[in-house]
Amino acid sequence: MASGGYDIRAHAVRAALSNRGRPSYRPVPFVPHQPVQQDATGTGIIQDAVLPPAPPEPRRQSLSSPVVRDEGGLQSRGGQRSPQERSLSRSAGPSRPPSHSPLDSLSPPEAKLEIFVPLLRTPVASPPLSQSQHTVRPPQLPPATPPVPQQYLPSNRRNTSSRTSSVASTPQEAPQLSAWQTACLNEAPAVTWEIWAEGSTVYRSLEGQERTQEAALCDYMHQLQLGYVRQPVLGDPPAEISEWLELTKTTVDRIGPWDRLDTRLVARYVANLEEFVFKVADQFPSPPYQSPVRPPGYRLWLRHNPEEKDIRDEVLTTFVHAADNPLEIITQCTSAQELIDHLARNRVWPLPWFGAYRRICRPIVQDHLRSRASWISAYLDLLDRRREVFFNETRGFVLQEAMYLLAFHIHEGFPDPLPLRRRTMRFIDWDAIERQTRTTHPTSLINRDHYSTLYINNIIKLCNIGKPKSLGVPVRYVNAWFLAVQQCLNHTLQVQFNQNVVPTLEMASEMVSIMQYAYDYLVISDRAEWPLHNPWVPRALFQQLQVHVDGKFEGKRAPLLTRKMLIDGREPMSEDEVKHRYLKHLKAQRDQAGAPISYVRGQPRGARARFLVIS
Known part of the structure; x- marks a missing residue:
């Protein structure tokens, strides 16, 4: 239980193939990340890298055997060797089957990825992602006849002899990572x-x-x-x-x-x-x-x-x-x-x-x-x-x-x-x-979920906390609340706009309530700016805003919001229409234009409120 999680190894197939159809989750020690593979059986269980079996020991030749030529090109007959051969054999270490080297077992380039992947990889430059970089090649197993290189054998099967091999081993380079693998790592x-x-x-x-x-x-x-x-x-x-x-x-x-x-x-x-x-x-x-x-x-x-x-x-x-x-x-x-x-x-x-x-x-x-x-x-x-x-x-x-x-x-x-x-x-x-x-x-x-009720309750309704209740609230609290509105609502509206989605009635009602409170505050205060990006706001949400001038509603009162209104008003308003109908009444815009008009303030309750006239 070293890892303690609900993991599984590929060789523990018993639970995956049981009548309940649920894989086991016996933890295993951590192993370096293997490149993705597609199993051939369709069960989804990817077997570990299959190591080829060790070659059988060569048979001892009799004295009547014909003359053969060993790896060094020297001639011998059966088990008889000359002093020169014995000297070279002692210096060369254990003999190998002819025509095979440690690198022959990794002859396919894909097989190197199957056996040797370093734990820490050097990041490479991230070119633009393309389809060719993400093509998953089917696994290719090494041939069954060559011997297994010593560095891939378990410690109890390695040849720990001090004799060196006659074939010099070439260091293998780590495979380069794709842009996707680099970003994930x-x-x-x-x-x-x-x-x-x-x-x-x-x-x-x-x-x-x-x-x-x-x-x-x-x-x-x-x-x-x-x-x-x-x-x-x-x-x-x-x-x-x-x-x-x-x-x-x-x-x-x-x-x-x-x-x-x-x-x-x-x-x-x-x-x-x-x-x-x-x-x-x-x-x-x-x-x-x-x-x-x-x-x-x-x-x-x-x-x-x-x-x-x-x-x-x-x-x-x-x-x-x-x-x-x-x-x-x-x-x-x-x-x-x-x-x-x-x-x-x-x-x-x-x-x-x-x-x-x-x-x-x-x-x-x-x-x-x-x-x-x-x-x-x-x-x-x-x-x-x-x-x-x-x-x-x-x-x-x-x-x-x-x-x-x-x-x-x-x-x-x-x-x-x-x-x-x-x-x-x-x-x-x-x-x-x-x-x-x-x-x-x-x-x-990653599906971050911008639409569920949990998102509405914990992200959208989060903007109902810490609202500035009066003009005497310290400016840091005002800025913090408008920043939360800008981040939460703007990000939600951007996601919905990019995916051409109509907000649900439950989400739209919460948005209208927050927009109305921010609008009413900016009508009487210039300590913040309008927090929303207007090209992302649907027309139906803007049409729910109520503008009060001299204690009276400016224009018609908005009817009760319905699903049909949201679908019909899914497109945003033009910037000129938003400024003409709504933003021109904000205190910052009035001060800039020098328009001495009496506006209202109050304590909004949801999307509707009772207001007091303030000169």
Whole structure:
């Protein structure tokens, strides 16, 4: 249990081929990263580099054997050798079969990659990514007859004799890395979870101890999800139950005493996730040599508020998602936000960073890719049959998830997770999606989830905290709040604009509330600037803003926001129209124009408020 994670080695095929169809996760010592391979059996299990068997010992020739010529060109008859031959033999060391050298076993250039890959690689210049650099060649095994070089044999099989070989060994050069491999090796992110999990640390670089803690919590969450999904049931073999308990206990011990009373959303999510795993472990008796998985005396801190209940329900629904029927669940969805939340629960099958298969190994990754792709395939099947899938709002999340899954196929050599995707070519340009997947930076291919309810609650609603309540608020708090609005809302609007996505009613309502508060504050104060990039804001959101002049509404009051209004007003306003209808009323614009007009201020409540006239 050196690594302590839910890993698997290729030679442990017993669990992968069992009637339950779940691979084992017995940890193994760390080995250098091997280049991606495609197995020939279709099982997804990549066997270790196959070393050719050692050649048989040459038979001893009789005295009547014919004259033969050895490697040095000297003649001998059978087992009789001249003094010159014996002298050369002692200096040359053990003899080798004729016409074979240590480099002959690596004759195909691809075979060198299969056996020798250094742990630390020298970064190379990153040329533009192209399709040729990402082509995965099928593995080529070395020939079976040549001997195995000594440096690739286990220590107990190496020839430790002090005699030197007659053939000088040539040092082998490390293979050059592609631009994709270089980026994955040098720019691996500290955490690979969704944006909603970052919360208050979003768009802020983590350093030192904080970065280490977040990375440990992210890894802990993935391991708990992996352990819960692959939990044993009553009636399983005792050895399998004992192995699961031991691995889960190792996972819990690795994180140590973390802050389970943290009020952040991701901390409450992990705490509830951990409690579900503890309840599963409590059902099984612990082996006599092992302590229970649950820490001694630990009980979950239940916070009696709606947010805690929502998190607990989300964790439970996420686990139920692993056993749901995708086609049936998607058909029953009655709103776009409900469908997005179901698709976002694919997080129950975590995926590692590209090329980092130490904790979550390739067979488990392939199984998770297949499970996550089943939901996207069911969505595309309903879209092909022209069923209602709320395509205008959900296409953004579907494209993010599809690109994430295809990246493992295009760059890492896994089987195609969406083989029937081209049936929906009249709705989605899959050729453009594949080109974008080949040329996009690895960190931008992760599905960071910009659409789910968790994202709305922990990123968009985050801007409702720390709002400047009056003009007397210190300017640093005003700047901090407007910076949060600029980062969170602008980034969300940019993603939706680039993917031509209509925001859901739930997300649009929160955005309108924040926009209205920022607009009302800037009408009476010039201590900040308008935080949004107008070409990304849909017309429907701007039309919900209310302008008050001398205590009266400027123009008509906006009607209640509907899905049809969002679809019809998905295009942005022109910059001149935005300035003429809205931005000209801001205090900074009035002072610049010298217009002495009375405007209003007040305490906004949501998107509507009661205002007082201020001269």
